[in-house]
Amino acid sequence: MAFESLTERLQQAMSKLRKKGKVTEADVKEMMREIRLALLEADVNLQVVKEFTKNVRERAVGVEVLESLSPAQQVVKIVDEELTKTLGSEAVGLQKNPKIPTVIMMAGLQGAGKTTFTGKLANHLMKTENARPLLIAGDVYRPAAIDQLKVLGQQLDVPVFEMGTDVSPVEIVRQGLALAREKKNDYVLIDTAGRLHIDETLMGELRDIKELAQPNEILLVVDAMTGQDAVNVADSFNQQLGITGVVITKLDGDTRGGAALSIRSVTGAPIKFTGTGEKLTDLEIFHPDRMSSRILGMGDMLTLIEKAQQDYDEKKADELAKKMRENNFDFNDFIEQFEQLENMGPLDDLMKMIPGMSQVPGLENFKLDPKDVARKKAMVYSMTPAEREDPDLLNPSRRRRIAAGSGNSVVEVNRMIKQFKESRKMMQQVSKGNLNNIPGMDQMFGGGVKGKLGKMAMNRMVKKNKKKKKKRK
Structure with a gap:
């Protein structure tokens, strides 16, 4: 995906500031040198780089930054705002003719x-x-x-x-x-x-x-x-x-x-x-603001939500949510979710839209292999209709039959069933609005105030969806 190397370089430049309690002009100067090199390496026009770094430097060495309680956060905020401004500040729609066409x-x-x-x-x-x-x-x-x-x-x-x-x-x-x-x-x-x-x-x-x-x-x-x-x-x-x-x-x-x-x-x-x-x-x-957030590794939840809304059928989503709440999520739903995710785009790109995920160690090596998805589908398609609807039926002899029928090993079948059960457990927690006990949530949203705000936003989204459903009833 575009901007990956630029994102990495900009994060490295700003991570040094995050470790400091106070930020000096020398620190800002060093960061701006790194940002300047990162932008030039990314093929950004020289004049644009000069203007961008000048604006950030002037704002970053101001009193409100150097004497603030969290100067590193202030500097990141300034870089985000100036980057958004460089990209165009706000989304511009198509100009339409009052008369068709x-x-x-x-x-x-x-x-x-x-x-x-x-x-x-x-x-x-x-x-x-x-x-x-x-x-x-x-x-x-x-x-x-x-x-x-x-x-x-x-x-x-x-x-x-x-x-x-x-x-x-x-x-x-x-x-x-x-x-x-x-x-x-x-x-x-x-x-x-x-x-x-x-x-x-x-x-x-x-x-x-x-x-x-x-x-x-x-x-x-x-x-x-x-x-x-x-x-x-x-x-x-x-x-x-x-x-x-x-x-x-x-x-x-x-x-x-x-x-x-x-x-x-x-x-x-x-x-x-x-x-x-x-x-x-x-x-x-x-959207300039969303692109800026992506470039700085801060995610893009709005685009992710819009993608989900475009590719998900609302009726199916309601049925799935009900199944998740009642713990009736089965292998048919499991495969359907894989297909929906495939329609939305590469999973590794989608994950980077979640705030804080770009800082998760090893994410750059994460790839959803289409062949792996095909193998999982083959395992599910080798099950009987009853087994797909009731995973508890899958005893060792049935698992051996599924492995032979799908061209996989029993170990791979066992691994897939374990992944399914873990997914079902996590989905049930999300459907009930309980995000705090899900493994990896702290890592996903980052620590500190920003992490808490991220989880609060997700919790609000879950509650909002519940209210919408109540109104529809």
């Missing part, structure tokens, strides 16, 4: 992920607004782009307007917009051509499309793996087209992520979305 035009270099993002955005709008989008295939120079968009349209059951590769993109957009008005589509998403580099032909064509379509949004799609060059690309497109927002793709890859920290400052255009994977659901609205 709202026109959104994608721009960017070849290979940045424009076509995939067009499909992801259509999926997002359908899920969040029950929208009826029309996709326009405006990339006539790469036939595969038209085919790719048509495949995405079929997957989403969304219409795609295309006229092949022999018609000019401007004419395709003209006729596509006319169809959208006729069919009363509320969004039109225009996929445009890209090049391996910026040239006048590309820009001229994009300006013509802009003049014709009068888009409400021109979203620049930038590949996070291009590093510092992503900032130069964004700046050039902005000067030529006047972009209204930026989309950063491939943030799930082996990238240093510095582009995300630089683009807002250099272009003034807000980052609106990030692409975090290859699936159509792997799209996140960009």
Whole structure:
């Protein structure tokens, strides 16, 4: 995942301060040197680094920090606030047309992920607004782009307007917009051509499309793996087209992520979305404060909750909660939870969104192996329906049969059953709102005031859910 090395370096820089009772100007200076190096190594633009470190230093050496009771916490708070400010302060939504359709035009270099993002955005709008989008295939120079968009349209059951590769993109957009008005589509998403580099032909064509379509949004799609060059690309497109927002793709890859920290400052255009994977659901609205918390290793509970709400069926969740309270959670539910978690994304990435988890020793080595999940599923599928519903039936002879039927050893079957029982016990405690006796909770949320606040917040969430259920009854 992007930012991992930056997160590690920033945590190391600030951990030295946490051990001190008082913080001196020399301590702040040393920390800022480490932060500066960490940001530069992450491909953050030099001017952005200078401005960021200057702002943090000026605030961190103030009287309210150096003479405060917990100066280390104050400094972390300042770094978090300045990082949030650098990223854009607050989330910026899509600009909508009072009259339909709202026109959104994608721009960017070849290979940045424009076509995939067009499909992801259509999926997002359908899920969040029950929208009826029309996709326009405006990339006539790469036939595969038209085919790719048509495949995405079929997957989403969304219409795609295309006229092949022999018609000019401007004419395709003209006729596509006319169809959208006729069919009363509320969004039109225009996929445009890209090049391996910026040239006048590309820009001229994009300006013509802009003049014709009068888009409400021109979203620049930038590949996070291009590093510092992503900032130069964004700046050039902005000067030529006047972009209204930026989309950063491939943030799930082996990238240093510095582009995300630089683009807002250099272009003034807000980052609106990030692409975090290859699936159509792997799209996140960009929240600067949440991203700052993630980068500093402080978690991101709000995004985690939103992911859960998107991927979990409320009726099923209520049924599961009832089963957990009554201790009726069985192997069928166990497998269903694995599948739900798989839909939400890599488990190691989800765990890092929990406050304090980034400080848990060994977490960086934790990976949920898809093969391990497949093995567990095979064990459950080798059980009889009665055994899945009543785990107490699983005596040694039944376990041997399950091992043979699933191609695993008896030891592995025993381990899986033990994990299931431990999960069931923990889930029952969570469902009753008793978080204090769950092993590892202190480690998960960290010690001190911050840890207590984290657990209090989780307890409040559990109680709030209980109240909601009572009201529904």
